[in-house]
Amino acid sequence: MPFTIVAQVKKERLLALNPQVKTGKLKNGFSYYIQKNVEPKNRAILYLVVKAGSILENENQRGLAHFMEHMSFNGTKHFPKNELIEYLQKSGIRFGADLNAYTGFDETVYQLPIPTDNQQILKNGMLILRDWAQDACLDPEEIERERGVVLEEKRLRAGARQRVQDQTLPSLLNYSKYVKRLPIGTEEVLKNFTPEVIRSFYKDWYRPDLQAVIVVGDVDVQAIEAEIKRLFANLKMPAQAKKQQSYNIALDGKNKFKTVTDPELSETTIEILVKHKEQVIRREIDFKENLIRNLFSGMFAARLAEASKRSNAPFMKLNGGFGALMGGLNVLSISLTPRKDEFESGFKAAWTEVEGINRNGFTESELLRMKQQVVAQMEASLREKDKQTSTALADQYKVHFLKGEAVPGIEREFNLVKRMLPEITLAKVNGVAKTLMKAINRDVIITAPTAEKVNLPDENTVYTWMNTVQRSVIKPYVEAKTGRGLLSKRPVNGSIVGERQIPELGLTEWTLSNGARVVLKPTDYKNDEIVFLALSKGGTSLYRDADYESAANAAGIIASFGLGDHDNISLPKVLNGKQASVKPFIGDRVEGLQGGASVKDMGVAMELIHLYFTEPRKDTALFHTIIRNSAQQINMRYTDPNNIFADTVATVLGNYHPRKSGPTLDKLRSITLDKAFNIYQERFSDAGDFTFFFVGSFNIDTLRLQAEQYLASLPAKGLKEQANDLGIRTPTGKISKTVLSGKEDKATVKLVFTGDYEFNAQNNLSLIALQEILQFRLTERLRETEAGVYTPSVQIARTKYPANRYSFTVNFGCAPANVEKLIAATLEELKKLREKGVLATDLQKFKAEQIRQNELMENNNGFWLNYLSLQYLDDEDPKAFLKANETIEQLDTATLHAAAKAYLKEDNFIRFVLLPDL
Structure with missing residues (x-):
């Protein structure tokens, strides 16, 4: 029997690497990945990836993996002192925005985007990677100067969130070495380490068998490969190379409970985290298992999100999903923000949703929707296969080098998904759900403002609530039918009554029969991307101060109710699998709609635009829920010093005008549903005052038909409004x-x-x-x-x-x-x-x-x-x-x-x- 199992494992097919990437390994162990990609044109992204992060530090080196990353920009063999940043800036590369790096627990990655239409800049870019790999100067004077910078970076992170993390991370990471190797390090080490200590880290771990160069972009692959061999073949291994120990967080089979309060937290949250061993995708079976987990995660998140949208939900937020943690772990997470004084009812309601999934599973309709969503996303990616950004591709090869994660390429991934999805049954997904939701390796973490400490449940209370739910009868999930389309009836077409061209920009302007204007710029930057924006002048400036809060919040409130015949729960289901989104807004001086769509779903986007003008919904119960939740957030807002500061800044810059000061309960109470709804309708009742902008991969003849049907048919009053000048100016002096x-x-x-x-x-x-x-x-x-x-x-x-x-x-x-x-x-x-x-x-x-x-x-x-x-x-x-x-x-x-x-x-x-x- 053991022999048979080994034989079966060997027969499992490994997923081949994307055939478009050129890979290799030099004799000294140095790896490389190179791929020709012209998005963007005349650019390449260069990575130096080092399999060395903070987890490899000794006690006297805590923080020096990250400090080393800083020092790589403070002088190298060919670019001493600050010449590196000076040279790159003169070449058009911005420090921070373009040129960057990060240090993690297990890796350090340097990122250098470089122009490729200048071969000397490209060659120097490769030389910079070579310098980073083994020729950083580590000048003592530069080290001393950088101490203050790194200590200030550490200072910036200080605050309630960091204090909470310091208390919760040890148990979450099972008291592993990761707890004591946060990349930012310790103040004691950062202030006192000697240059010899950081040089020791650099010498031990910046070595060719732990490094790779990734070059993706508008390059000659053969020439880049030759340059890599020329530059990196002479990298030296240490005379006595340290063995790189592999670190992972072991699952201990224990459940843990932690409560942390802090005076600067602004809300109470309870998180339930179930930890699992990470499964790296290397074989087809891994890919399929990951696909099942992704289906589960999407359905799990959707079910919890739906529960949080109900007007009678006894919690403010409820969300969850399955994803990566760190140290070889994945995690199933559930996060709940209860309403004040409703912790027990909120927790039990949330846990009933979770236990209902565990006990009764999902439905066929949920699985079908999630499969449709996965296919739609894969099809969208496939349509952009020749427009993938170089950075996105480089990131995939980075993970391949660090973890051995398969990168088969989008075409192979699509074919795998297409073949595997029909094989994935509801029983398989529900089986995975039960596995992922097991009550072991589970952490329950409650964080709250200090003022709420006396109201928080202890461990026994929370587990009693869980047990009560688990003993209760939970009916299987039943969802309402959503067979109707978006529009109950098709609008009567309008027409295009005027057209002009701006050939220098490739623009077309239409004037519609209702007076609206349409500006179109067809492009080929993406194969399947259309973005759009509709604008009309006016905004909240047209309303008196007493109605300002209703006006400023109208678009967000009304959009949260759903649209047309569909409420906020059924609308996402109707749109499932569609690559189309639209969002209304009302600003100080304009109102409008913004969104995007695929070519195939542009008609859906047009229907949404039409409905936002003609059929907004009104939901009294949900409105009261929104106001009640907002009141709780405002009550706790000023425990956070950053909110106090931000509101002070806004108030002074707004010259103490009531529209520019921070939120208050009085302001919130001034919002009424009728006012908000009426203002929304007023702002969107006259489409003739709007200009619609469309940019992307649309067919102009197709868009012409859609504009005539969905935009020219919108109501219009023939008015041309202008925003009012309210006289709000920043104070002088x-x-x-x-x-x-x-x-x-x-x-x-x-x-x-x-x-x-x-x-x-x-x-x-x-x-x-x-x-x-x-x-x-x-x-x-x-x-x-x-x-x-x-x-x-x-x-x-x-x-x-x-x-x-x-x-x-x-x-x-x-x-x-x-x-x-x-x-x-x-x-x-x-x-x-x-x-x-x-x-x-x-x-x-x-x-x-x-x-x-x-x-x-x-x-x-x-x-x-x-x-x-x-x-x-x-x-x-x-x-x-x-x-x-x-x-x-x-x-x-x-x-x-x-x-x-x-x-x-x-x-x-x-x-x-x-x-x-x-």
């Missing part, structure tokens, strides 16, 4: 606001500079350039020189309506003791820009980055949708983008010096600081 809240030794700083300006293309570009250049300067000053922050950020905002206004906002976190020093350093950098102007090297970096970004954006449907809608909304020329790079090239330091003098002034300067209330 110098203002300082300090908020004392929180218990961690950390501060949050926000500096805001505002003013009037002339809205035009040149000034807008100058603002963008100053934002990026100030980002360069503050990163260099606050992070590299002062070592006082992890990552500062600079943001600009500009508006044409209701007034030409701009703002610069600088954000960073730091130690409270360093607040004044770092604010002074920030203001000093602004002063330098005003007085001395912009460095030519900084302008060069901005130009390179922005031009490279424009090259990527012009092949992106989402960019064009956003760009076109804003240009039309602001009454600007949509053809401006065609000259964007030319305009950038013409930008000079004199123009930016003048802009810095005008826009980086401290006349209107507001400083916000959040400090701990110790």
Whole structure:
């Protein structure tokens, strides 16, 4: 019998690797993956993957795997000191946004997106990977400078969430080594380790048998392979290579219970987590078992989500699913947020849903829907097989190298799913459900605000509730029939009464018989992606302050009720398997709809658009549930210091206007269902005032027919509204606001500079350039020189309506003791820009980055949708983008010096600081 079992295992077919990828291993053990892929064109993504993370650290190295990742950007053999980032920025690669890395428990991964239309940049990109692999300088002076940066990164993570994790993670991870090897490390080690200790980690674990290069993009595969062999074949193994021990979290068969309270938590949550051994997909049988688990997870999540949507549900949130944990474990998770004073009834109701699945299983209709959903997702992926992003492909090969997970390629995966799905019966899925829901290796974790501590159940109480449910009669799940389609009757067609072309952009504009305008940009950036947006001017600005809350929340409330003949539970079932979504919104100055669809399901999306205009639903019971749940959230909102700070910022920047301050119970009580419903109808009763934008892979003749049927048939009143100017402006002068809240030794700083300006293309570009250049300067000053922050950020905002206004906002976190020093350093950098102007090297970096970004954006449907809608909304020329790079090239330091003098002034300067209330 043992021989037979071994023979059967050997016969199990391993899933072959995607035939489009070229793989190999050098004599020193170094691995590589290379694939030609032209999405995006003239770009490649380069990864260096190291099978070494924090789990391999010694006690005196805790945090140094992550610190090593930082040091790889602080000097290598061919790019000493900060030359690496300088060189890449001049090549158009942004630090943080593009160039990045991460350290996990079991791996460290470096990511470098690189242009491939310049062979020298590509060759240097490969050289950078080679330097990271074994030639980081680890200069003692650079190590000392980086200590502060890493300690600030650690400081940023401090807070209620981290404190809760510190208390819950040990039992969740079965007291394994993973608990003591969090990648961020310990403050003691980070402050005190010597250069020799980190060099030891680098020497031991950055070695060829634990490394791989992944190159996916618009490259010559043979040339890249030759370059990999040339650069990486001479990587050396340590003279006495340490054995890499394999770490996994062992299942101990025990159930655990943990309650954690914290004064800064804003809600009570109970999580039930059932741990299982991870099953890596290597063979066809693994693929099939994973497919069954995915079907279960989707059905499980859908059942719980449906329960949470019911107006009489005694809980605010209920969700769950099956997925990865860490350390070789997967987990079935159930998360419940009970209503205040309804913990017992909420828990029992939630556990009844879970126990009902365990006892009675799913239904054939649920399985059929989930199979349809899986097929629809696979078909969508298959249609985009030649448009997959290089990053998505590289991520798959990363997992293959780290875990041996199969990557058969989308065509093979689709064929496997198509063959296996009919073989998967309801009995098989229900059998897996029982296995995954076993009452062993189960953790129950309750987290709550400290104020709720006296109301929390203990372990015996929770298990008593579970046992009560398990002894009760639970009727099998029965769902209402949803045989009807979306529309009860087809609308009477309108017509297209006007058409014009903008050939430079490939745009077509239609005027519909009801007055609506349609702007179309057919593209081939994706094979099966259509995105759309409908906009009309007005928004909440048309309503008095007393009705503002009803107006601002109307779209979200009404959309939560369902649509047409379908309530919020039946609508998702009608849309199951359809690649179509639409969401209404009402903003300060506009209202509209946004969404997307596949080519096949664009008709479904059009039906949804039509229904959001003509058949919104009204659900009194669900409305009261929404208000009650919102009241509980508001009551607990201000236990979180970040909410207090955010609301303070919003209130001051909004000049204390009631529309700009934070949520309150009085505001919530001012919302009525009738007001919200009537306002929604008013905003969407006149389609003739809307402009519809469509971008993507549509057939213009097909869309013409759909527009005539579903858009031109919408009601119209012939009105052309404009948004009102409510006169809300950021206050002038110098203002300082300090908020004392929180218990961690950390501060949050926000500096805001505002003013009037002339809205035009040149000034807008100058603002963008100053934002990026100030980002360069503050990163260099606050992070590299002062070592006082992890990552500062600079943001600009500009508006044409209701007034030409701009703002610069600088954000960073730091130690409270360093607040004044770092604010002074920030203001000093602004002063330098005003007085001395912009460095030519900084302008060069901005130009390179922005031009490279424009090259990527012009092949992106989402960019064009956003760009076109804003240009039309602001009454600007949509053809401006065609000259964007030319305009950038013409930008000079004199123009930016003048802009810095005008826009980086401290006349209107507001400083916000959040400090701990110790």
